[in-house]
Amino acid sequence: MTDTGAAERALELAEETRLPRRRRWTRRRSKEALLAYALLTPAFVVFVVFIFYPFARNFEYALYKTPPFPGLPRTYVGFDQIGDVLSSHDFLNSVWVTILFLLYTVPIGIFLGLALAVLAHQKLRGVNAYRTIFSSTVATSVAAASVIFFTLLNPQVGLFTYWLGRDGEISVLLDPKTALLAVSVTTIWQNLGLSFIVMSAGLQAIPDDLYEAARVDGASAWRRFWRVTVPMLSPTIFFASVVGGILAFRAFGQIDLLTEGGPNQKTNVLVYAIYREVFRNNNDGVAAVYAIALFLLVMMLTFFQMRFLERRVSYAR
Amino acid sequence: MSRVALDGVTKQFGDVVAVDDLTLEIADEEFLVLLGPSGCGKSTALRMIAGLEVPSRGTISIGGRVVNDVEPKDRDIAMVFQSYALYPHMTVRGNIEFPLKSRHVEKQDRDQLVADAAATLGLGELLDRKPGQLSGGQRQRVALARAIVRSPLAFLMDEPLSNLDAKLRVQTRAELIELQRRLAATIVYVTHDQVEAMTMGDRIAILNEGRLQQLGPSQGVYAKPANLFVARFIGTPPMNTVRGSVHRNGAGISVSLAGGMVPLPDDIARSVAARDVVEVVVGVRPEHLVMSHDGAVRALVTVVESLGHERHIVSRLEDGQMIIVRQPSDEVAPREAEAIGLVADPVHLHVFDAESGERIEP
Numbered sequence: 086m087t088d089t090g091a092a093e094r095a096l097e098l099a100e101e102t103r104l105p106r107r108r109r110w111t112r113r114r115s116k117e118a119l120l121a122y123a124l125l126t127p128a129f130v131v132f133v134v135f136i137f138y139p140f141a142r143n144f145e146y147a148l149y150k151t152p153p154f155p156g157l158p159r160t161y162v163g164f165d166q167i168g169d170v171l172s173s174h175d176f177l178n179s180v181w182v183t184i185l186f187l188l189y190t191v192p193i194g195i196f197l198g199l200a201l202a203v204l205a206h207q208k209l210r211g212v213n214a215y216r217t218i219f220s221s222t223v224a225t226s227v228a229a230a231s232v233i234f235f236t237l238l239n240p241q242v243g244l245f246t247y248w249l250g251r252d253g254e255i256s257v258l259l260d261p262k263t264a265l266l267a268v269s270v271t272t273i274w275q276n277l278g279l280s281f282i283v284m285s286a287g288l289q290a291i292p293d294d295l296y297e298a299a300r301v302d303g304a305s306a307w308r309r310f311w312r313v314t315v316p317m318l319s320p321t322i323f324f325a326s327v328v329g330g331i332l333a334f335r336a337f338g339q340i341d342l343l344t345e346g347g348p349n350q351k352t353n354v355l356v357y358a359i360y361r362e363v364f365r366n367n368n369d370g371v372a373a374v375y376a377i378a379l380f381l382l383v384m385m386l387t388f389f390q391m392r393f394l395e396r397r398v399s400y401a402r
Numbered sequence: 403m404s405r406v407a408l409d410g411v412t413k414q415f416g417d418v419v420a421v422d423d424l425t426l427e428i429a430d431e432e433f434l435v436l437l438g439p440s441g442c443g444k445s446t447a448l449r450m451i452a453g454l455e456v457p458s459r460g461t462i463s464i465g466g467r468v469v470n471d472v473e474p475k476d477r478d479i480a481m482v483f484q485s486y487a488l489y490p491h492m493t494v495r496g497n498i499e500f501p502l503k504s505r506h507v508e509k510q511d512r513d514q515l516v517a518d519a520a521a522t523l524g525l526g527e528l529l530d531r532k533p534g535q536l537s538g539g540q541r542q543r544v545a546l547a548r549a550i551v552r553s554p555l556a557f558l559m560d561e562p563l564s565n566l567d568a569k570l571r572v573q574t575r576a577e578l579i580e581l582q583r584r585l586a587a588t589i590v591y592v593t594h595d596q597v598e599a600m601t602m603g604d605r606i607a608i609l610n611e612g613r614l615q616q617l618g619p620s621q622g623v624y625a626k627p628a629n630l631f632v633a634r635f636i637g638t639p640p641m642n643t644v645r646g647s648v649h650r651n652g653a654g655i656s657v658s659l660a661g662g663m664v665p666l667p668d669d670i671a672r673s674v675a676a677r678d679v680v681e682v683v684v685g686v687r688p689e690h691l692v693m694s695h696d697g698a699v700r701a702l703v704t705v706v707e708s709l710g711h712e713r714h715i716v717s718r719l720e721d722g723q724m725i726i727v728r729q730p731s732d733e734v735a736p737r738e739a740e741a742i743g744l745v746a747d748p749v750h751l752h753v754f755d756a757e758s759g760e761r762i763e764p
Contacts, residue, residue, distance in 0.1 A: 294487035297454050302548070303475035303504035312500070316491040399491035 146373035155367065162370075170374040178350050179358040179375070180382070182265065183334065186354055187386075189269035190276070190336075191329040195322060197273065198280025203314070205281075206288045216285070222278035227338030234271040235343060261351045264344050268352050271339050276332055280325055287321030288314070319398040326394060330386050334379065355379045404430050404465050404555035404588040406451060411460035413446050413612075420446040422612035424460070428556070428590055433582050435603030436592045439635070443612040444592045445560055451590060452481050452558050465555050475504070480549035484561040486541050488533040488548075494520075495529040498547045505552065519551040522581070539570045546581070556588040563598060575601060596636050600624070608632050626752075630759040633685050633752060639714055639726045643685045645756055648674060657684050657753075660721035662699040667748040669764030674753065681756035688714065688728035690750035693736065697743025701725050703736045717742060 149159040150166055170176050201219045205212055222230070237245045240256040249257070257263045291314065299309045315322075337356045340346060346353035346361060353361070355375055362372035406428040413421040421443040428434045436444040449455040451462055453474035461468050469477050480501070488497050498519055502512045520526050523543040533541055542562060549557055563571045563578075579602055582589055593599055599606050600620040608615040608623065608631075616628040627633035633641045646657040646664070655671035656663045664684060666674060674682065693715070701717035713735055715727040725744065729735065736742055753762045 292485065292487070294483050294485050295489060297452075297474075298481065298483060298487035298489075299500075299504075300454065300474045301452055301479065301481045302501035304500070305475075305504070308504060313489065316489075319491075 143373050151368050151370040179355050183354045187333040190272045190333050194273045194280050195325050198284045201281045202284035219281045220278045230275040231339045231342035261348045264351050287318045291317045323398045407463045409461045411457045414458045431586045433589045433604045435599040435606045437599040438609035442609040444609050448592045478555045480554040482545050482559040482562045486545040519547040523547045559591045630754050641685045641687050642725045643683050645683050660719040673762050683754040683756050685752035686746045688726045691727045692745050693742045694745045697745040699744045703740045
């Protein structure tokens with residue numbers, strides 16, 4: 086009987102020691118959580134001041150009509166302004182131009198980045214020089230890139246004008262048929278460095294074994310590319326398409342410097358239209374509606390990419 | 403005929419000679435193991451046979467045809483990689499049929515061949531899984547299935563078992579030998595594991611620093627190592643090797659070691675005398691040493707390792723050289739720090755030229 090007594094006492098003792106230990110543990114946990122929040126605060130403050138608050142205020146702006154002259158009171162119009170803007174020709178044109186710009190720049194940008202990355206992935210003497218050259222546009226500012234292309238496309242002295250056989254014709258940047266294409270080419274060139282770096286990193290993560298196995302298995306270079314490289318690179322390609330899409334949606338500098346949204350609004354993408362409404366037309370209300378539309382468009386694009394593109398992505402390693 | 407032959411094959415990477423003048427012939431249906439420590443050139447040799455590396459000099463032929471300038475895909479070989487190199491985005495079926503699809507085999511034949519290969523390796527249930535969902539052993543079998551599916555002239559295997567755990571490795575080793583017999587396959591197998599080499603190979607080619615050290619059946623390599631490198635590399639625990647100087651006493655020759663004098667048997671003594679060597683290394687395998695009170699070589703026991711079925715008695719000569727004795731576990735074990743005498747049957751002595759490391763044959 087003394088044995089059971091001893092066992093019971095031991096159990097009680099264990100119970101007693103366990104409880105405070107758990108309490109001590111939770112205290113340490115809450116201390117850690119407190120520290121975590123403290124460390125998050127600076128970032129959170131920045132986000133609130135520069136992102137969340139302006140984002141919320143933007144919705145308010147969309148509900149008020151901006152007066153024709155500064156100083157006059159703005160008038161509350163509810164959803165009227167939103168409806169007017171969304172059905173306006175200018176807005177629909179901007180949406181269409183933005184989509185065209187996205188379609189021109191993203192797929193070609195990814196394709197060229199991948200092609201250059203595959204070329205530079207060869208084990209050749211001096212290939213590092215090419216790697217540096219191909220990635221150099223990352224270090225080029227939008228302004229510099231735009232000035233380079235502005236010169237190349239100059240109707241009198243531009244090299245591209247000569248190559249395209251457009252001597253004596255109107256500038257490519259002023260021709261409604263070609264302006265958006267010209268801006269797109271500039272953008273593709275500007276983003277090529279990033280695309281190249283991302284694709285190169287993706288290629289380097291593919292084990293050499295797989296290519297060697299495929300070579301022994303009898304796969305041609307073409308088949309190795311399509312059946313090994315592309316599937317293994319699909320997460321990278323997906324990432325590049327998401328980033329490329331975002332970059333296309335927020336393109337501003339090259340348009341401002343090359344065409345200012347013209348000719349005849351043919352390059353007036355949404356971001357540029359927002360800028361024009363605020364700083365040229367002083368129309369904050371209309372600009373706010375454009376901004377909301379841009380936000381929704383980006384969200385839709387991301388949803389589309391997640392839903393339909395990512396399904397074809399293989400993350401298996 | 404799937405004979406594989408290397409003739410004077412050398413591979414240089416810059417200043418580094420990875421494989422140095424390797425001449426080797428692998429017979430039809432032979433299981434040849436390339437064995438050596440890491441960096442000895444065995445994998446490079448295999449990769450040259452596969453066509454993944456181009457030899458700097460020499461010729462490689464497969465099935466009687468020189469293949470130096472032939473693409474890997476046209477050499478009619480299959481390779482199993484250490485990492486298995488399965489295509490992670492394809493199912494098991496996709497992986498196995500990849501070599502067939504690359505060669506434009508008709509769908510009907512393809513399905514049949516994949517089913518056969520999968521059945522041979524017991525993968526029937528797993529055909530629709532992805533490699534990521536398989537265990538290490540299963541992945542290894544998929545890699546094998548991908549290799550056997552198109553019945554190549556020869557199989558090249560680069561440490562295919564090294565990613566498996568010890569138990570599975572022993573099991574897979576036996577299965578691989580069975581498979582080789584069943585398919586009557588020619589296999590060139592690279593490993594650094596001498597147990598794998600001894601158990602699997604019809605013959606073993608031992609490489610060190612790019613050079614072929616010895617080629618022969620496993621028992622022959624074990625019984626008569628051609629040089630000190632092979633003697634020390636093959637066998638666990640390794641052969642005891644002790645350096646000593648040659649002493650002539652009348653007609654016979656003895657070797658003076660740190661722990662005492664060891665007389666050499668007459669036939670070896672004659673060879674030693676004929677070669678006029680001064681310093682030799684005497685080798686004896688742990689299982690050929692017997693502890694005896696009147697043993698001529700004296701040593702001090704430092705550690706007694708018990709393995710259940712046997713013991714390893716680790717001892718040191720007076721100059722600190724380590725000697726390991728293998729002792730059946732039913733004998734009385736010595737105590738640590740006990741002084742022992744060691745005796746070996748002269749027929750089990752290996753004598754090497756201390757300078758060149760070459761074996762001195764009787």
